[in-house]
Amino acid sequence: MSQRSKVLQLQPDYNVKAHDFADLAEQIVKALPSDRYEVTAAFLRGKPGPGEAVSRADRSVYFEFSDKSLKGMRLRAMWQLYKFCRREKFDVVICNRFKPVNMMLALNRWLKVPLCIGISHGFGEYDRFYRRRQTQRLIDRHWRFVGVSPAVKHYLLDCDCGFTDQNTYAITNAIDIEQAEGLQHSREKAREMLGIDPSVRLIGALGRLVPVKGHIYLLQAFAALKDKYPNTQLAIIGAGREESRLAAEIDRLGLSGRAHLLGFKEIALQYIRAFDIWTMPSLAEGLGLALLEGMSGHLPVIASNVPAMLPLIEGAGGLAITPKDVPTLQAALDTYLGLSDDELKAKGEQAFRYLQQHHDIEEFRREYLNLIDSGLEQARKEQP
Template sequence: MSQRFKVLQLQPDYNVKSHDFADLAEQIVKALPADRYEMTAAFLRGRPGPADPVSRADHSVYFEFSDKSLKGMRLRAMWRLYQFCRKEKFDVVICNRFKPVNMMLTLNRWLKVPLCIGISHGFGEYDRLYRRRQTQRLIDRHWRFVGVSPAVKQYLLDCQCGFTDQNTWAITNAIDIEQAEALQHSRERSRELLGLDPSVRLIGALGRLVPVKGHTYLLQAFAQLKDKYPQTQLAIIGAGREEANLRAEIERLGLQGRAHLLGFKENALQYVRAFDIWTMPSLAEGLGLALLEGMSGQLPVIASNVPAMLPLIEGAGGLAVEPANVPALTAALDNYLGLSDEALADKGQQAYRYLQKEHDIEVFREEYRQLIDSGLSQAGKRQQ
């Protein structure tokens, strides 16, 4: 048997899920043939408990660095990571998000790993001038970069700090539609499990309860329509620091019994069919996987026209609205709520067809295989 390439995938936090339909890192592991690649998953912070899932990689490593040790110069963490990589002699290191990318940019001056791939999931990571200067100084021929959407790739290019069309790709996030659908309960069962009225029209949202997700604007828009559509309710799945503020807003707007904060739900995708309309009123997004999750449930979508999501909304035949624009969001909700059940279902089918065509998981995996194969070939690495 030929010797396998050794690949390290480095992540900031342990976050492996029992279902990996939308797990970027696990889908990359699935993309690389086991007969050619030996995979190690490493996590800077955290580790699984006894009943928690682990990566499907050949090996898992948990550094368990403290938050403090990953700030500033990070000398002790950098030294441990350097020793580990030097000992293992990886052929490829895949870095998810800024911190792993930043650490490996420095360390690879000495490690000389043939191929390093840095994956950016959103905007703002290189807004600070000192980060751009450091990155420009450290990027060399060993590096390739990926934005999880064309908009994120363009953000990297616009930073003008070493990201170029020659070393930067857009590989759009995808979800395993077949696995996602297999998880989803029926409309009736989902509502039963969530404790929601089976007879109402239901507007849904999924995401952390934080200001950037824009839930307060969704509540305000719904409040404008609550009397026009008395058989419509709103439910948000998620938890976060904005919960108390959102509950106060529900009370202020007179939405008690009409708007529901359902809290965190493990594998929340299983409940997606409880809803009739899927919304993402975010102020900013890198890609917005929850938008794809709504489409997998064959739901019509309303979402903010931020750069990362606008092509998805337009492709899905959904409604795009300006972030934080309550009148625009109200008009979009009014548009869909005014449709018949059949017309609304047709809109959901249109979104589902777009998802199948443009966000197929096999295409995602193939693009990563090609990126890694071509990068190793350019580095002069051949299987022995």
Template sequence: MSGRIKVLQLQPDYNVKAHDFADLAEQIVKALPSARYEVVAAFLRGEPAPGEPVSRADRSVYFNFADKQLKGLRLRAMWQLYRFCKQERFDVVICNRFKPVNMLLQLNRWLKVPLCIGISHGFGEYDRFYRRRQARGLISAAWRFVGVSPAVKQYLLDCDCGFTAENTVAITNAIDIEQAEALQLPREEARRQLGLDPDARLVGALGRLVPVKGHIYLLRAFARIKDKYPQVQLAIIGKGREAARLKAEADKLGLAGRVHLLGFRENALQYVRAFDLWTMPSLAEGLGLALLEGMSGHLPVIASNVPAMLPLIEGAGGLAVQPADVDSLSAALDSYLALSDEQLRAKGEQAYQYLQSHHDIESFRQQYLRLIDESLKQVRQAS
């Protein structure tokens, strides 16, 4: 290799944010010193509209494939991606999520990129037999794999299809805590902008309104304790196909005026300090960045004890609950809401200190830089 090491970071969709405190693809770009690395960001679908943010990579490429081009055999998309990579002669390709990983697994039989890194963000990607068979046949010495939590790493290893202790690591997701805190509005201003009661005790949640996020169970658990704590309200930031169902459920449970479905909010993290405690009742998660975002606001956390999140909850001193278990969730809410304001704040500080110690963005960057540097050295020595 001569000059700078040439890296392609391939993502399924354009999703670059103005603030990258939780944009882990952008944090990987930041991890690579520009004196040694030239980084190209490529997106299979989508592109920024005028004025929208772009990656901080040296340059960006937007393939703008239609959804149907990325299904089935994907011949046209595969051919375009092959020609692009062949022309650019990358030293490293970093693939985010299953589709880019799968495409490069197939193409690298001919491209022979020295180092390919596949990042898995959740569970289930290799549950299907044919996917495991394909991976087993295509994973070569050029490949390294990253699980975004120890639980995701273990899922890959348990698939027994080419992921090994030698080629698979866990690099736990993180957020830029300093940047996140700088974005957060003071409590009173956050509540004013959200139109929430300045004197209420607020239970908060943030996430897409889809079944896997478990918001329906949060509503049912809240309904059980609402009469015991008349000053408490619940607010959920997010949009999605479950919105109408959640509104109907809140009405059925008699939660009018007590539950606020706030919809989509630009830069939602700025409102985190509006809340007194943070909930994440998901049925499944790869890691759950929203949990870390709540901790960055110095909030105590209640979350589902799914494998990827349980170590985080326990480390933060939070309360872990069974997914889809209204009894467990209502008991956890009751436990925290029975605390004084001072006790609740102390729980929030415990969560914040854990976040600083275990999910700092600089450690995340250094782990990716070390993975790339050491893996390149290994593949050079083997070639």
């Protein structure tokens, strides 16, 4: 057997889940044939506790750097990462998010890893002038960059700091639909587990309870419709610092018994079919993966028209709203709540078909494998 190419996938934090239907780093590992690639997963911070999931890569490395050591010049962390990469002699380094990209941009001046891939998961990473200047100085022929959506790719190109149409790609986020569907309980079972009345229409949302998710505007929009649709309730799965504020808003709006904060749920996707309508009123999103999760539950979608999500909403035949704009969110909810059960279900099936056609995990894996194969081939041709 010919020698396998050595790949390092570098992530800022340990966050491997037992189910990887939406874990894009793990899906990249799955994309690389084991007979041709030997993959190491490395995490700058954190490590799994007893019984927690580990990467499916050939091996995992946990640097366990402190937050302090990853700020500023990061000299100690940079030196350790340099020694590790020099010893291992990787052929490819895949960097997820800004910090790993930034560290490897500097180190690869000396390491000369043939192919480095930097993945941007959202917007704003290169807004600061000094970051753009540094990036422009360090990008060279070894580098390729990926935005997780066309919108993120355009953001990178617009930064005008070394990202070009030749070295920057959009590989659209995706989920493992088959695995996601296999985790989902039936509507009846999911409602029973959540303690939700099986007879009501249920508006749903899933995500951390933080201001950027826009849940407070969802509550306000629902409150304006609660009398028009007395058989409708609202449920939000998630935990976070906004919980007490949202609970107070439920009381203020007279939504007690109609709006439910269900808290954190392990593998929240298993409950998704409890909902009839899926909402994402976020003020900003880089990935919009939860929108795809909603579609995997055959649900009609309402979501903010932020750049990362607008193409997904339009493709799925969903309803786009303006962030923070309660009247547009109220109108979208009113539109779907005014449909018959059959019409609402048909909208959900339309969203699911779009997901199958445009966000299939097999295509995602193919695109990453092609990027890595072609990048290595080009690097070999350029060798002196």
